[in-house]
Amino acid sequence: MEVLVQKYGGTSLETLDRVRNAALRIAPEWRRGRSLVVVVSARGSRTDDLLRLAADIGPTRPSRELDQLLAVGECESAALMALALTRLGVPATSLTAHQAGIRTTDRHGDALISSIGAAPVRAVLEKGEVAVVTGFQGVDQAGDIATLGRGGSDTTAVALAARLRASACEIYTDVDGVFSADPRVLPAARCLPWIRPDVMAEMAFAGARILHTRCVELAAMEGVEVRVRNASSQAPGTTIVELQDGRPLETRRVVVAVTHDTDVARVLVHCQNGCRDLAPEVFEVLAAQGTVVDLVARSGPYENEFRMGFVMRRSQAGRIRAALNEVAVGFGGGVRFEENVGKVSVVGMGLLSRPEYTARVMAVLAAAEIPTSWISTSQLRISVIVPQDRTVDAVAALHREFHLDQHEQRSPDAPRTSATSAHSAPV
The missing domain is CATH 3.40.1160.10 (Acetylglutamate kinase-like)
Structure with missing residues (x-):
């Protein structure tokens, strides 16, 4: 059949x-x-x-x-x-x-x-x-x-x-x-x-x-x-x-789309006892709740304070807030949730191999006076955290920057004259 x-x-x-x-x-x-x-x-x-x-x-x-x-x-x-x-x-x-x-x-x-x-x-x-x-x-x-x-x-x-x-x-x-x-x-x-x-x-x-x-x-x-x-x-x-x-x-469009997510919370776990590594306990809490996180960063082993940050779905924050607090407070620390943020991502192919694309993302957002904080890069995605009320502005600016309203060309784009787009690679 x-x-x-x-x-x-x-x-x-x-x-x-x-x-x-x-x-x-x-x-x-x-x-x-x-x-x-x-x-x-x-x-x-x-x-x-x-x-x-x-x-x-x-x-x-x-x-x-x-x-x-x-x-x-x-x-x-x-x-x-x-x-x-x-x-x-x-x-x-x-x-x-x-x-x-x-x-x-x-x-x-x-x-x-x-x-x-x-x-x-x-x-x-x-x-x-x-x-x-x-x-x-x-x-x-x-x-x-x-x-x-x-x-x-x-x-x-x-x-x-x-x-x-x-x-x-x-x-x-x-x-x-x-x-x-x-x-x-x-x-x-x-x-x-x-x-x-x-x-x-x-x-x-x-x-x-x-x-x-x-x-x-x-x-x-x-x-x-x-x-x-x-x-x-x-x-x-x-x-x-x-x-x-x-x-x-090499002639394909590198950037394919711009996505955004406003169901985002930025989470910071901190503990003054820098000798205590809370990362295993934090990830155990996240795994137990089936919580997926992104943009993860943490302090190094020789710093005086343990800090670990990540972003997650704001709609899931309520169910892990108490468990994370219990882990941190037990060692003299705490957890801070910031929910007035959004995540904007440029998605494509080979982005990590082309650092100029990260530079373009940051430059165009700065030119639009959109504040940025945490950033993550990979071969398929560049993600950045922005204020929630500027999320759509960031999407529009990046969509214009990478000509995503135009059909894909069969050859690389000609060099552009703007300061944010002085590279001749295909968008």
Whole structure:
């Protein structure tokens, strides 16, 4: 069977009309003889509504019962989609994560997919039906529902595509594809026709909310071709794939996109006892909570005071604040959280090998009078911390600096005359 996996996000299913429109897009593929697996998210703001409902009961944290509640949203979407397809004369069966054989680790609220027993899905496909599978969830070793974290339906879709050896995984959303910046804050942003998986993974981690980070990483590891398309249009979208078209790498655009993230907190852990290295304890707290950090720096072994700084999601700060304080206060130190910051990242290829790009980033932000603090560089990303209220200004300035509103040229850009762009390398 040639299998195609399609995933429809919450905005694509927000109303019943949108559910019907998605079904109208699915039906022609089935009529062409494709074996179709459709992964669905909860409709619209359903997950947020369920979280508010739980909060009305009392303070909540990731748990078995919260996952039981949140799973309702995807189950609703799957049943509605199966009904809509059946109404069009397309036989369809909805499957929960348990019925589809999706197994996860035991971490509620942020579980990882450990395996998929694909036989139940294949059985539906072999009957000539569309398999509509709930995203965002699986079943842990105890047989309980475990959710995959926000955006986890993307990961469900890619995992199914890998397990079923699908020809592609199409992610349908409310924008035309992956853009050079967030088009909601920068209208000049350009839709990218294709992008490398490693670059897309960096964009996702650095704030591009179009795809779940783990979904891109899994697609790269499993060799799954991912296409991001608009559920409401026929735009070709963006293909995430290793594309080789014969052009020498040196003539490719180095900077691909500018991303931003305002869900950021800057954290500083300090202790006056410089002989005490708190780094292992700090990382144990972060690991226990499943907290991902970036821009990590720390004091050296011969300094009088231990200091360690990093940035993390502001929305996750509440759940680790007390644990970090307990570690630091026990040794005469403390923890400071700064939440009025944003992270802006230039994403591309070979950036660490070209230090002039870091110089350009810092120079253009200085020229725009945008204060900067912590900075991190790698081959794929340059990230800098700026005041939260200047984040969008920083995105716009860097997008202009690297000509991201223009289509990629086949030869390096001519040297520019501005002080911030006196290099002849391609942008």
